[in-house]
Amino acid sequence: MNTGYVYDEIFLRHTMPGHPENHHRLEAIMQQLASTGVLERLAHIPARPATRAELERAHRPRYIETVRQMAERGGGYLDPDTYVTPDTFEVAVIAAGSTIEATSAVLNGIVRNAFALVRPPGHHALAEHGMGFCIFGNVALAALTARQVYGLERVVIVDFDVHHGNGTQALVAADPGICYISTHQFPHYPGSGAMHEIGSGVTRGNWINIPLAAGAGDRAFQLLYAGVVIPATRRFKPDLILVSAGYDAHHSDPLADLALSLAGYAWLARTLVALAEELCHGRIVFVLEGGYNLQVLAYGVLNTFYALLGDTTVVDPLGPSPRPERDIREYVAELRRLHHLDNQVQ
Numbered sequence: 347m348n349t350g351y352v353y354d355e356i357f358l359r360h361t362m363p364g365h366p367e368n369h370h371r372l373e374a375i376m377q378q379l380a381s382t383g384v385l386e387r388l389a390h391i392p393a394r395p396a397t398r399a400e401l402e403r404a405h406r407p408r409y410i411e412t413v414r415q416m417a418e419r420g421g422g423y424l425d426p427d428t429y430v431t432p433d434t435f436e437v438a439v440i441a442a443g444s445t446i447e448a449t450s451a452v453l454n455g456i457v458r459n460a461f462a463l464v465r466p467p468g469h470h471a472l473a474e475h476g477m478g479f480c481i482f483g484n485v486a487l488a489a490l491t492a493r494q495v496y497g498l499e500r501v502v503i504v505d506f507d508v509h510h511g512n513g514t515q516a517l518v519a520a521d522p523g524i525c526y527i528s529t530h531q532f533p534h535y536p537g538s539g540a541m542h543e544i545g546s547g548v549t550r551g552n553w554i555n556i557p558l559a560a561g562a563g564d565r566a567f568q569l570l571y572a573g574v575v576i577p578a579t580r581r582f583k584p585d586l587i588l589v590s591a592g593y594d595a596h597h598s599d600p601l602a603d604l605a606l607s608l609a610g611y612a613w614l615a616r617t618l619v620a621l622a623e624e625l626c627h628g629r630i631v632f633v634l635e636g637g638y639n640l641q642v643l644a645y646g647v648l649n650t651f652y653a654l655l656g657d658t659t660v661v662d663p664l665g666p667s668p669r670p671e672r673d674i675r676e677y678v679a680e681l682r683r684l685h686h687l688d689n690q691v692q
């Protein structure tokens with residue numbers, strides 16, 4: 347049993363010059379994986395398009411049709427940030443299908459764990475519209491497929507992209523078997539993800555939103571994972587962990603102001619892989635979201651693969667953030683109280 351990855355050159359075809367979410371992101375990642383010899387240690391999982399039925403687990407037929415027609419007519423914008431080119435519909439459908447395929451490969455025992463290296467990203471996409479560079483909800487679709495097709499009882503989604511995954515949260519809002527845990531800069535795009543958004547009705551308590559002030563970095567994330575993310579995941583007892591892997595919480599990302607280092611990101615990946623080993627037979631799938639410093643993105647994904655492969659190697663040529671971090675221990679305690687994590691046997 348080994349580590350799998352999904353990648354296809356078709357993901358390069360959705361691109362726009364001057365836009366931060368462009369094809370160079372995946373090129374930088376693939377070049378890094380090839381030059382370090384990591385790529386040849388991985389099992390390739392073939393990309394495939396999502397079926398209409400799969401897309402409709404999360405998206406309205408009318409929206410799917412809107413994207414298809416916009417692409418067919420030469421392209422346009424779903425919001426001021428979210429471009430559609432003549433290739434976008436086909437590429438986005440394959441990004442969604444390939445994320446599902448990577449998840450299937452793990453659930454079918456073909457690989458132990460996997461990383462879906464897909465574009466366009468997905469965690470802002472809503473049932474009826476795309477936004478924030480996202481067309482279809484790749485991770486939400488994989489989670490819903492794991493529940494509805496594979497019959498898993500519980501799935502945990504951990505989202506460490508610097509932005510709140512408003513789309514993922516909305517698309518899984520009706521499913522009591524999915525827990526969504528997000529760390530994100532706040533206030534920041536897209537504006538959702540306040541601490542008190544904890545879900546409602548059958549999913550009350552299933553959302554763990556951890557908004558963070560600018561400057562939060564390695565120390566804050568380690569305290570938050572130890573105090574909140576890890577105990578909340580253990581309590582939910584997942585059969586699968588999905589990770590919305592955005593590398594834009596790094597201190598040198600151009601679009602945001604959190605302060606993780608590459609070593610800090612590597613610690614997150616290693617911690618989540620260890621949690622999957624402890625709780626769900628190692629079943630974990632990372633799915634690419636944001637990350638707009640190409641060097642960070644390439645090394646960040648490389649370190650994540652080292653974690654998936656069980657290697658101890660960590661590459662961090664950029665070093666730690668130069669900014670001092672605020673003490674967040676009081677905040678961790680507040681989150682633990684809110685989510686009733688204190689009266690739990692660990």
Ligand SMILES: [Zn+2]
Nearest residue numbers: 507508509636
């Ligand atoms: Zn992001």
